[in-house]
Every structure is written in structure tokens, then in C-alpha cells.
Amino acid sequence: MSDRPPSLLVVSDYRDSLNAVRPEGRWWIELREHFGYRITLMTRRQGAHYLEEVERAGVTIIDWHPESKFGGSDRDRIREELERGDYDLLHLFNNKAIVAGLRAARNWPGKVVTYRGFTGNMHWWDPTAYFKHLHPRVDLITCVSQAVKDDLDRQLFLDSAKTVVVGKGHDPAWYADVAPRDLHAEFDIPAGHLVLIVVANARRMKGMEYLATAIRWLPAELPLHFLFVGRGLGDDNDLRAGLADSPYHDDEDYTFTGWRGDVLELLAAADISLLPSVKGEGLSKVLLESMFLGRPTIMTDIGGNRGLGVDGETALIIPPRDEQALKDAIVRLVEDDELRDRIGRAGAGYVREHYRSDHTARQLDAAYRRVLARPRG
Numbered sequence: 001m002s003d004r005p006p007s008l009l010v011v012s013d014y015r016d017s018l019n020a021v022r023p024e025g026r027w028w029i030e031l032r033e034h035f036g037y038r039i040t041l042m043t044r045r046q047g048a049h050y051l052e053e054v055e056r057a058g059v060t061i062i063d064w065h066p067e068s069k070f071g072g073s074d075r076d077r078i079r080e081e082l083e084r085g086d087y088d089l090l091h092l093f094n095n096k097a098i099v100a101g102l103r104a105a106r107n108w109p110g111k112v113v114t115y116r117g118f119t120g121n122m123h124w125w126d127p128t129a130y131f132k133h134l135h136p137r138v139d140l141i142t143c144v145s146q147a148v149k150d151d152l153d154r155q156l157f158l159d160s161a162k163t164v165v166v167g168k169g170h171d172p173a174w175y176a177d178v179a180p181r182d183l184h185a186e187f188d189i190p191a192g193h194l195v196l197i198v199v200a201n202a203r204r205m206k207g208m209e210y211l212a213t214a215i216r217w218l219p220a221e222l223p224l225h226f227l228f229v230g231r232g233l234g235d236d237n238d239l240r241a242g243l244a245d246s247p248y249h250d251d252e253d254y255t256f257t258g259w260r261g262d263v264l265e266l267l268a269a270a271d272i273s274l275l276p277s278v279k280g281e282g283l284s285k286v287l288l289e290s291m292f293l294g295r296p297t298i299m300t301d302i303g304g305n306r307g308l309g310v311d312g313e314t315a316l317i318i319p320p321r322d323e324q325a326l327k328d329a330i331v332r333l334v335e336d337d338e339l340r341d342r343i344g345r346a347g348a349g350y351v352r353e354h355y356r357s358d359h360t361a362r363q364l365d366a367a368y369r370r371v372l373a374r375p376r377g
Contacts, residue, residue, distance in 0.1 A: 008031070098133070287315075
């Protein structure tokens with residue numbers, strides 16, 4: 001490669017919530033403004049978020065995204081752009097983009113990068129894995145956390161030199177003006193009750209069955225209200241049964257909101273944030289958001305969460321699937337005002353130091369330049 005800044009084609013889908021897409025979008029802004037990259041992003045505009053900010057930084061937006069993995073027209077559209085654009089790098093961010101993009105990049109001289117944001121569900125003996133990250137055409141896999149890299153490095157026939165940890169950082173300015181909602185008024189929560197918020201979609205990996213047991217074991221006298229935010233949590237039979245069998249069975253003790261577009265405003269107003277995941281997390285966005293907002297946070301000691309905090313100092317970190325530890329952590333934070341205040345402030349300082357978007361953009365630039373300097377195998 002010459003001394004000119006690298007040229008990058010990204011195929012991703014920004015038709016998700018603002019909070020979900022802007023950490024990735026911030027990468028492109030930082031690479032464009034501080035490292036001089038020429039960047040083109042292929043994504044649908046309708047229903048997308050954060051594109052105005054990305055475009056304002058000088059990133060070119062192509063209003064398109066593959067609709068299938070194996071469609072010939074999807075492959076050809078990416079190939080056409082690769083041939084037209086004189087790119088050094090192609091970065092692919094979801095299954096449709098990865099499969100179609102790898103097919104398009106056959107015989108293309110640049111480097112192909114894929115993104116992996118969670119652990120599990122990949123096996124070297126599964127033929128479909130070789131259409132995606134295990135495809136020999138992949139030159140680099142950016143892993144959102146060390147746990148994701150470790151998970152990939154265990155696959156036979158995958159060269160661990162192809163995997164690199166690049167977190168999705170956040171800009172502290174995103175949280176400076178978040179206005180907390182009045183949770184007590186909105187959800188008719190009794191005065192004096194602390195609000196414990198759980199933000200998750202209903203999936204087994206989120207550990208709600210263990211939270212249900214912990215709730216059963218909580219002492220009756222805690223001034224506590226559970227606020228469950230996310231798709232499907234209200235339909236979770238484990239949670240419903242746990243609440244019904246606990247001292248917190250009355251309507252004033254818990255609320256299921258379903259999906260909300262104002263999650264940050266809800267998090268900012270909560271007294272405690274909890275995510276009892278048991279596996280699968282790459283780098284939990286809601287834990288980062290909770291900590292950037294200074295909320296005292298309870299998390300589990302699973303791979304994707306490691307590095308997010310120091311137990312007892314910046315968060316309470318408990319073993320996964322441990323109902324007793326989960327119950328004890330809740331009681332500890334509810335009963336100790338000073339501890340809530342201390343770990344809330346310390347947690348915010350920790351993630352601002354280690355998970356800023358400018359830091360992770362530097363990591364991505366270094367990863368790109370390493371793979372560009374590496375001869376094709």
C-alpha cells in the first residue's frame with residue numbers, strides 16, 4: 001500500500017436503534033476525521049439512524065444493502081462497487097453482508113474484514129461457518145471483546161492471527177444531556193422505593209430464570225421496584241412465576257414496559273442497573289450505557305463482560321447462574337446508599353477511560369494497517 005490513507009468499503013445495516021448503531025458509526029467518523037480514511041458505507045437510508053452525522057464527517061453513503069446471502073444480484077452489486085472504488089479494505093458486518101461480500105471479493109486484490117459481536121453458535125465442523133468467518137478469503141476478524149476472540153481462536157483451522165479485539169467505544173458526550181424520566185410518576189411507583197432496571201430482550205442467555213429465583217429469595221422489607229424493559233420480558237413465564245411467588249407480587253412492585261425507544265432516559269433515572277446474562281454476550285451495550293450514565297451496576301462474570309469493571313469498585317460482578325450471589329448483590333446495593341453512589345461514579349470514570357470511541361477507533365486503525373501490511377496468504 002502507498003503512503004496515502006487507506007480506502008474502506010463498509011457493508012452494514014443501520015436500520016436499528018440509534019443507541020445500537022452509533023458506536024459503529026463513530027468509528028467511521030473518527031477514522032475519517034483523524035486518520036484521513038476514504039470511507040464508503042453501503043446501508044439502507046430508510047429507517048436508518050446516525051447517517052447524518054456519519055455523512056457530515058465526509059463518509060459517502062450508498063443507499064443499498066444485500067437482501068440475501070446467496071443472491072447473484074447482491075454479490076454483483078458489491079463486486080461492482082469494489083471494482084469501481086479502488087478500495088483497500090472491505091469490512092462486512094452481518095450475515096447477509098458477510099456471505100454476499102465474500103462471494104463478491106473473489107479475485108479482488110484488497111483485504112476482507114468481518115465483524116463478530118457475540119460468542120457461541122460457531123463450530124469448525126459446521127459447513128455453514130465456511131461461508132462466513134471461517135472462509136479462507138477472510139483476512140481479519142474484528143472481535144468486539146476478548147471473549148469473542150477467544151471463542152473464535154478455539155476453532156480448528158482458524159489462524160488466530162486473523163482475530164483482533166476492537167471494542168465498540170462510546171462518546172461521553174452522548175450521555176451528558178440525557179434527561180432522566182420521572183419513573184415514579186410514569187409507572188406509579190411508591191415514593192421512597194428504589195428502581196432496579198433490567199434492560200434485555202427475552203432470550204435464555206439473559207438469565208431471567210436465575211433472576212426469578214433470586215427475586216423469590218429477597219427479603220420482604222426492601223423498598224424496591226423492578227422495571228423490566230425489552231421485547232418479550234412480560235411473556236417470560238419464569239419471571240412471572242418468580243414475581244408471583246415472591247414478596248414483590250403486587251402491581252406496585254414491578255413493571256413490564258416492553259420495547260422502549262427512550263432506554264437511556266429510563267436508565268439515567270434508575271437507582272440500580274442489572275443484567276444477569278449467563279452466556280453469549282460479546283460486549284454488552286446496556287452495561288456500558290448504564291456505567292456511562294453513572295448507574296450502580298450488577299453484572300455477571302461471563303467472557304464478554306470481563307474488562308468492563310472491577311468487582312466492588314466500579315460494579316458488582318457475580319458468578320453467572322448463581323441465584324444466591326444475585327440476591328445478595330441486589331440486597332447489598334439497595335441497603336447501602338454510599339456503595340451505590342461510589343460504584344456509580346467509579347464505573348462512569350472507568351468506562352470513560354477504557355471504552356471511549358476515540359480509543360477504539362485507534363485500535364481499529366492499527367488493526368487495518370497491520371492487515372494491509374500483511375502479504376496475502
